[in-house]
Amino acid sequence: MRIYLPVTAAHLRAAALGSPQEPQSAHAVTPALTRALPDEDEEGLEVSASLCAADASLVLLAEPGAEGLADRRIVIAADVDAEHVRELAVEGDVLPGTVEVSAEIPWEDVAALLVDGAEAEGDVRAARLGDENAFERAAEADLLWYDVTERDALADSLGA
Template sequence: MRIYLPATVTELGDPDGLVARVVHAVTPALRAALPDEDEEGLEFAAQLLAADDSLDLLGERPDAPLRRVVVAADVPQEAVAPLADDDAAPSAVRLLTAVPWSDVACAHVDEVAAAEDVTAALAGDEDAADRLADRDLLWFDVGELARLAAGHE
């Protein structure tokens, strides 16, 4: 199962991989919420919802670089469980295990220039949040993530 894991740039440097948390995936609830979307559109929707959660993570981790990060990984179906939260996004599921880098396909990351909008969005600026929603995240191969975490990208 492909999951979209909200993260921070700092976490990309952890040699042990990424710890369990709420992630996003193409779920039956997401399919029901977006019945006209094809598989690619559903995956993109899950990725965008993970990017929103990454912004929330940045609000909790002021030491992290101000770039949203979404890590795409492939995990067994039994590595995720439904959420018991009625307020959760329709794509949200609970990841039950850590994700090693060997299970990661790639990461999608804001460009450095997005930092100003990230800061403003975290301060409640809705226009900045809209600009972030319109930004395309940059694609990084899993082999590039340690360099990115070290500040070399």
């Protein structure tokens, strides 16, 4: 199952992502997302899941301890066994397509890295400080695609 994991630049240096002991929130094409967006095809649903993960990456950047991390949203697209993915109930702040992943994700299972371009940094910086208009502008920015083999170079360029 393809999942979209919201991360920060610091995660690019991890030996692996996730852990069976500490499930991580991610986004995926789920029955709830399909019901919420009935006019979307599979590709549109995948884009929607990745954009929700991008928003969640920005939320991670706003958390205490994230100061000094690159002002870029980062999403890791990975393939995991469906048995390690649990769809969360849509309630409160939980969006359709939100899942919990309870597995370690080796870099070999990563399909792509999706990252904001440098032009989005100003809006991401303002959004992580609470500017709602900047959050909306950041949400409109396209994410750039990187192959997993570019992970180290990307981490270097982001100061991780």
